[in-house]
Each structure stands twice: as C-alpha cells, then as structure tokens.
Amino acid sequence: MPEDRPAPARRARSRLLRPAAVAVVACAVAAGGAYALQWGPFSAATPEVDPAAVAQARAFLADWTGGRMESAGARTTSPDEAQNILRNFTAGLDISKPKLTAADASVATDGTVTVPFSAKMPVKELGSWSYESEIPVRRQENGAWKVDWSLPVVHPRLSSTEKFRLTREETDTLQVTDRTGAPLSADKSPSLKPVIDQLGRTTGGGPRGSIERVDRVTGEVTATEMRFGKETEPSTEQSVRSTIDPTWQRAADRALAAESDGKDAALVALRIDDGEIIAVANSPASGFNRAVSGTYAPGSTWKIVTTSALLLNNAVAPDDIVDCPKYLTVGKQFHNVETSEFPGASFAKNFTESCNTGFISLRKKISDSELGDVAKNYFGIGQQWRVGIPSFDGSVPVPGDQTEKAASMIGQGKVLGNPLTMASVAATAASGSFRQPTITEDGKATTTTTALPQAVVTQLRSLMRATVTDGTARGLADLPGDIGAKTGTAEVSESAPNNGWVVATRGNVAIAVVVEGGITGGSSAVPVARHLLDAVPQDLS
Incomplete structure (x- = not known):
C-alpha cells in the first residue's frame, strides 16, 4: 500500500485493544521470554568463568614447566600424588623443558572450569612430542580453586591401567670430523656433544626411539604414541665429516x-x-x-x-x-x-x-x-x-x-x-x-x-x-x-x-x-x- 494512502478505518479499529488485554498480552510475552531465556528446557544461563580459576590452572602449568613439581602438586586436590606423577612423567620420559600453552577456558553448569592446553615435550636427543589435554578446576569448600587432579590431566591416555615408557634404540657410532677432516671432540668443544652423538650414529638420521603405552601390571606394549628418527641401512663408512669450522x-x-x-x-x-x-x-x-x-x-x-x-x-x-x-x-x-x-x-x-x-x-x-x-x-x-x-x-x-x-x-x-x-x-x-x-x-x-x-x-x-x-x-x-x-x-x-x-x-x-x-x-x-x-x-x- 502506498505510504501516502491512509488505511481503511475498519483495519485501524482492529488494532485497538483494551488496557486489560494489553496487560495480559505483555505479561504473557514477558513470561514466554523468561521461559525461553532461563527457565525453558532448551537453554540455560551460562555461568561466567572466574578469572581466579583460570589463574590457578595457568600457575599449575607454569610450575610444571619450571620443574616446580611440589608447587604444582599443591595447586591440586591430591598434592602428593600429583607431585610424584608429574616428576616421574617428566623425568622418566627424559623431557627436558616442557612447553605448555593454555587455551581459552570454559565453564560447565556445575561450575567446573576447564582449561585446555597444548603440550610440546622435548625428549632429550630425540625430538618433540606434542599432544593436547585439559585441566578441570573446581571450587573447594573453603572457596579456593584447585585443579581437580586425575591422571588424564597429564596426558589424556595416562590411566590407572596404562603408563608411558621411553625406549631408545642402541646404535653404533662413527668418528665425527670437522670440515678439515680433523676429529671433533666433546672434550675440546663441549657444545658439540649433542651434535657429535647425533651425527655419529650409523643410522645417518640421528637417534631413534619411541614413547610406548604399556600395561602397568604386565608391562605389555599396548600402543606406540610417538616414534623418533628414521629407519636406515647401517653405514659402512668409518667416519662422518661435518661442516663445522674449528676456528x-x-x-x-x-x-x-x-x-x-x-x-x-x-x-x-x-x-x-x-x-x-x-x-x-x-x-x-x-x-x-x-x-x-x-x-x-x-x-x-x-x-x-x-x-x-x-x-x-x-x-x-x-x-x-x-x-x-x-x-x-x-x-x-x-x-x-x-x-x-x-x-x-x-x-x-x-x-x-x-x-x-x-x-x-x-x-x-x-x-x-x-x-x-x-x-x-x-x-x-x-x-x-x-x-x-x-x-x-x-x-x-x-x-x-x-x-x-x-x-x-x-x-x-x-x-x-x-x-x-x-x-x-x-x-x-x-x-x-x-x-x-x-x-x-x-x-x-x-x-x-x-x-x-x-x-x-x-x-x-x-x-x-x-x-x-x-x-x-x-x-x-x-x-x-x-x-x-x-x-x-x-x-x-x-x-x-x-x-x-x-x-x-x-x-x-x-x-x-x-x-x-x-x-x-x-x-x-x-x-x-x-x-x-x-x-x-x-x-x-
């Protein structure tokens, strides 16, 4: 209908409602809106993430990264167990310096705050092992936030029935020389020890090894989580020449x-x-x-x-x-x-x-x-x-x-x-x-x-x-x-x-x-x- 043409009087009168009816409609709309937003079965108000909970999770990761296992354990609901597991996991797998990065937190309707994190674990002389896990944080009776400790906090597949084991493959080593052909020695150049060890192995592709998941009772390998190094034929050479300049x-x-x-x-x-x-x-x-x-x-x-x-x-x-x-x-x-x-x-x-x-x-x-x-x-x-x-x-x-x-x-x-x-x-x-x-x-x-x-x-x-x-x-x-x-x-x-x-x-x-x-x-x-x-x-x- 053109904007400059008035509506018929009959239609205009149909829009008029008595005040009581308006009140009834308004109450019904308000009630329906409240039902949809809060009280209905299809949605619920989402609790806000408490920054104190996130701070506790991040502090736990920082302590773990820094090797402060006692402090990390103290932030959990099971301090002694957490401390021991974290220390055994990191040291037992020869992890030198974990890099743990927290992601955005979420909160469940029961108030539990979950902080996902990515882990990059440098395994000595082998390489990095990366995976994802998450930290649940719950409010305690005294009002403080604590990491709700369980084995999957460390790794999602760490459990009461399975653990991880690092296996290194033994290899013969070759003499490593500098670019002039003179032997390299870790005694003279201590910084080169990892390089000499890596170059000197007959595999030609550095050291090999794996992180395996094993049964806690039988020791049987149930899965291989990560393999390091490449399978190559043994070398027939007596030495390997590097590009290192001695000066x-x-x-x-x-x-x-x-x-x-x-x-x-x-x-x-x-x-x-x-x-x-x-x-x-x-x-x-x-x-x-x-x-x-x-x-x-x-x-x-x-x-x-x-x-x-x-x-x-x-x-x-x-x-x-x-x-x-x-x-x-x-x-x-x-x-x-x-x-x-x-x-x-x-x-x-x-x-x-x-x-x-x-x-x-x-x-x-x-x-x-x-x-x-x-x-x-x-x-x-x-x-x-x-x-x-x-x-x-x-x-x-x-x-x-x-x-x-x-x-x-x-x-x-x-x-x-x-x-x-x-x-x-x-x-x-x-x-x-x-x-x-x-x-x-x-x-x-x-x-x-x-x-x-x-x-x-x-x-x-x-x-x-x-x-x-x-x-x-x-x-x-x-x-x-x-x-x-x-x-x-x-x-x-x-x-x-x-x-x-x-x-x-x-x-x-x-x-x-x-x-x-x-x-x-x-x-x-x-x-x-x-x-x-x-x-x-x-x-x-």
Missing part, C-alpha cells in the same frame, strides 16, 4: 661462556652462500641442543620476514611515515620495549629501533596467511629441512584473529623458530636466496623456494646495516666489516623475563644468538655476537 666453533663456545652471564643460551653460525653450518654452541654445553631443536618466539628478529612481506606487496617504503606510539590495542595492549615511542617516524626508523606498534599498525597491508606464505616460499620456514641432525625448522600458523595476527607481525604469538632458523633468515635476507642449512657435506636439499627480488634484498641489507650504525644493534658498530643485524626482545610469559635475540651478517657468515631471560637483545645477545665476530675477523670465502 668458528671455538670462538662460538668462548663467546657464550664469556657473555651469556650464566643464562641458558644458544648460537648458530652458517655460510650464507651454501647454508653449511660452521658453529653450533649451547649454554649449558651438555644436554638439549636448543640451538637447532629449540622452539622460541623469535621476537623482533622476525621483522626481517615481516618487512619482506610488506615490501613484496609494495605496502610500505623505507621513507614512508609510520607512527610509532607507546601503545597500540588490538584485542590486547601491545607496547614497545621500555614503552619507547617515535612520533612521525619513518618505516626505516621503525625497523632500526624495533618499533612493535608501528609494525602492528601495518597488519592490514598483508593478508592473514601472507606472512606464513612469505616465510615458507622465500625463507623455507615450515618446510621439511634435512640438516643432518634432528632439527625444528620453524612454524608460522595462520593467525586465528587480529590479536594473533598483530603478535605474528612482531615474531610473537604462535610464530616459532630457533637460532638455526633465524641465522638462515638473516642469510636469505643478505643473499636473496634460501640455502637449506646442513651440517654434513652430503646434505640434500628437500625444499622449494623462490628468490627475493633484488630490490627487496637491497632494502633489507640497507635496513639491517642501519640497525648497526644507528639502531638497536649499535653495539656492533665499531667492529670492522659491513655488518648488518636485527635485534629482538621476545616475551615469554607475564612472569618470566624476556628472551634476548640478535641476528647478524658479515661477509659470507650469518649468525643468530638467543639468551633466555636476557631481557633485551641489545643488552644480552649483541655482546655474544660482538665477542664472536671480534674473535674471528676473517671472512669466509
């Missing part, structure tokens, strides 16, 4: 010993032109090879990859103005190191001073999957590498929301790497082409990548050089050579100090250093890199 290796060991301040730290140096690894150093020297198999947020060193994605998209140029405020909120508040700010800064200034907020502000210039695509297609990150020893080759998942994407732009969130992967990133930025890292002379590449455009390479080199001359890596500025670098400060948790990072290139060498709990890359990792580069002034040809 660089000794200097790397000394650099960590002198500058890591007793903190856990790791370093990798490799040749830019062919990816051959010339030094691997870990502090402490014995134990887990964190330099090659560790999993870390790379922090702002990852901005090399982010910058590449932006430049490939023509989304920004070095001289473009990209404001760098102290804070930027994208689902949560992000800030710069020591809440620094650079109003009206150029993009180049954002890179050299490692401005988080400036980089995050550019997140809409690339698609959600683009950062991972660039990392994979140009830098080889996330592809399967054949290094010659077990390695973690990086991971860049597609972010689940804008907060995760913001974190990924600055090497946080779910982006993971280690000194091996980040030394390779620096090498690719310097040369323009990814060379799969290898520690054996007969290593075979298993990756497919595309070379970066020369214009992008030129800009990356310029930005990394400016970071040394005028930015956060200025601690390397007075060393000889055309050194380029990028520092990083990676957040670990709200309670743990940040990890310090630096990657650097000079001549034909790229290096990466991480210092756990080092606070900032400039104060902790740069001194290690400086000590190394100062000790070996000669560039490799």
Whole structure:
C-alpha cells in the first residue's frame, strides 16, 4: 500500500485493544521470554568463568614447566600424588623443558572450569612430542580453586591401567670430523656433544626411539604414541665429516661462556652462500641442543620476514611515515620495549629501533596467511629441512584473529623458530636466496623456494646495516666489516623475563644468538655476537 494512502478505518479499529488485554498480552510475552531465556528446557544461563580459576590452572602449568613439581602438586586436590606423577612423567620420559600453552577456558553448569592446553615435550636427543589435554578446576569448600587432579590431566591416555615408557634404540657410532677432516671432540668443544652423538650414529638420521603405552601390571606394549628418527641401512663408512669450522666453533663456545652471564643460551653460525653450518654452541654445553631443536618466539628478529612481506606487496617504503606510539590495542595492549615511542617516524626508523606498534599498525597491508606464505616460499620456514641432525625448522600458523595476527607481525604469538632458523633468515635476507642449512657435506636439499627480488634484498641489507650504525644493534658498530643485524626482545610469559635475540651478517657468515631471560637483545645477545665476530675477523670465502 502506498505510504501516502491512509488505511481503511475498519483495519485501524482492529488494532485497538483494551488496557486489560494489553496487560495480559505483555505479561504473557514477558513470561514466554523468561521461559525461553532461563527457565525453558532448551537453554540455560551460562555461568561466567572466574578469572581466579583460570589463574590457578595457568600457575599449575607454569610450575610444571619450571620443574616446580611440589608447587604444582599443591595447586591440586591430591598434592602428593600429583607431585610424584608429574616428576616421574617428566623425568622418566627424559623431557627436558616442557612447553605448555593454555587455551581459552570454559565453564560447565556445575561450575567446573576447564582449561585446555597444548603440550610440546622435548625428549632429550630425540625430538618433540606434542599432544593436547585439559585441566578441570573446581571450587573447594573453603572457596579456593584447585585443579581437580586425575591422571588424564597429564596426558589424556595416562590411566590407572596404562603408563608411558621411553625406549631408545642402541646404535653404533662413527668418528665425527670437522670440515678439515680433523676429529671433533666433546672434550675440546663441549657444545658439540649433542651434535657429535647425533651425527655419529650409523643410522645417518640421528637417534631413534619411541614413547610406548604399556600395561602397568604386565608391562605389555599396548600402543606406540610417538616414534623418533628414521629407519636406515647401517653405514659402512668409518667416519662422518661435518661442516663445522674449528676456528668458528671455538670462538662460538668462548663467546657464550664469556657473555651469556650464566643464562641458558644458544648460537648458530652458517655460510650464507651454501647454508653449511660452521658453529653450533649451547649454554649449558651438555644436554638439549636448543640451538637447532629449540622452539622460541623469535621476537623482533622476525621483522626481517615481516618487512619482506610488506615490501613484496609494495605496502610500505623505507621513507614512508609510520607512527610509532607507546601503545597500540588490538584485542590486547601491545607496547614497545621500555614503552619507547617515535612520533612521525619513518618505516626505516621503525625497523632500526624495533618499533612493535608501528609494525602492528601495518597488519592490514598483508593478508592473514601472507606472512606464513612469505616465510615458507622465500625463507623455507615450515618446510621439511634435512640438516643432518634432528632439527625444528620453524612454524608460522595462520593467525586465528587480529590479536594473533598483530603478535605474528612482531615474531610473537604462535610464530616459532630457533637460532638455526633465524641465522638462515638473516642469510636469505643478505643473499636473496634460501640455502637449506646442513651440517654434513652430503646434505640434500628437500625444499622449494623462490628468490627475493633484488630490490627487496637491497632494502633489507640497507635496513639491517642501519640497525648497526644507528639502531638497536649499535653495539656492533665499531667492529670492522659491513655488518648488518636485527635485534629482538621476545616475551615469554607475564612472569618470566624476556628472551634476548640478535641476528647478524658479515661477509659470507650469518649468525643468530638467543639468551633466555636476557631481557633485551641489545643488552644480552649483541655482546655474544660482538665477542664472536671480534674473535674471528676473517671472512669466509
């Protein structure tokens, strides 16, 4: 009916109701709405998650990660049993440093709060075992929240009838030599012990083993949860030659010993032109090879990859103005190191001073999957590498929301790497082409990548050089050579100090250093890199 034509009087009168009838209808609607929203059989009000319950679950995971089993047990309804099970599980399976990550909590109608978590368990000298589990948290009579202890909290298939057992396969070992053919010795280079052990096994693919599920009574194997290593034919060789350069290796060991301040730290140096690894150093020297198999947020060193994605998209140029405020909120508040700010800064200034907020502000210039695509297609990150020893080759998942994407732009969130992967990133930025890292002379590449455009390479080199001359890596500025670098400060948790990072290139060498709990890359990792580069002034040809 046209808007300017009045309705017939009879229809208008049909809309009139007596006040009593209106009241009846209103009550009926109100009652029906209440029934549907609260009292009906098809829905119910969902209780809110108590932050105190989530905090208790996260504290339990933090204690477990940190090896504080007594404290972790005290957060449960069965302290003694929980403490013993956690200790036996972690130590019995030779797990060095669990990485436990909580997900979003949910609450049931009975008030139980459930906090799912992902577990990444590094099994010494074998690799990582990953799985998912969840923590139920219940309010106790005294009002406190406690983890409702049961065996599946540790692993969903751990039970009163079945447990886990680690089995290592015995292998003969070969003599391992450096690139000159001279024998390598863990006595002279303690950091190389895991490398020598891994390379020296006749399997040629590192150690082998498995985590099995067994019957608690009979000991019978009921299932294999995880297998490590590859089945290969025994070698007929008497030795295996590595790519380790003895001069660089000794200097790397000394650099960590002198500058890591007793903190856990790791370093990798490799040749830019062919990816051959010339030094691997870990502090402490014995134990887990964190330099090659560790999993870390790379922090702002990852901005090399982010910058590449932006430049490939023509989304920004070095001289473009990209404001760098102290804070930027994208689902949560992000800030710069020591809440620094650079109003009206150029993009180049954002890179050299490692401005988080400036980089995050550019997140809409690339698609959600683009950062991972660039990392994979140009830098080889996330592809399967054949290094010659077990390695973690990086991971860049597609972010689940804008907060995760913001974190990924600055090497946080779910982006993971280690000194091996980040030394390779620096090498690719310097040369323009990814060379799969290898520690054996007969290593075979298993990756497919595309070379970066020369214009992008030129800009990356310029930005990394400016970071040394005028930015956060200025601690390397007075060393000889055309050194380029990028520092990083990676957040670990709200309670743990940040990890310090630096990657650097000079001549034909790229290096990466991480210092756990080092606070900032400039104060902790740069001194290690400086000590190394100062000790070996000669560039490799």
